Amino acid sequence: MALFSRTPKATASEVEAIRAELQSLRSELTKRTNELSLVTASANALDQRISALDARVVGMSTELTNQLHELGNEIQQLSERQDDPAVIAALDQLKVSQTRIANEQARYEIAFRQDLAMLAEQLKRGQ
Helix, strand or coil, X not given: CHHHHCCCCCCHHHHHHHHHHHHHHHHHHHHHHHHHHHHHHHHHHHXXXXXXXXXXXXXXXXHHHHHHHHHHHHHHHHHCCCCCHHHHHHHHHHHHHHHHXXXXXXXXXXXXXXXXXXXXXHHHHCC
């Protein structure tokens, strides 16, 4: 009895409609693939720029840290000669300046890293 329960064959117009829809879907897929490739290339370029900026900030931060340590060592050497009131006043001023510079450096580095994190998050969301 299986011979009598056959489904009817598709007509030529139905096959042509399916072909047209398939071609349209292929075209849309190609378009989306090309767009995705452009976005990926852009994201990779941004990632490289961010990595380069991060390396520069790390280098600058390291250099500043080294300079602050050298300055701290010089201040320490001067503090060992506390017999002159002018040296004492200069030391106090240097310590205040050193603290201010170190705090500024930390704030700039934190702000930069927050900006990098925000950019990375935007890239993840595809903006």
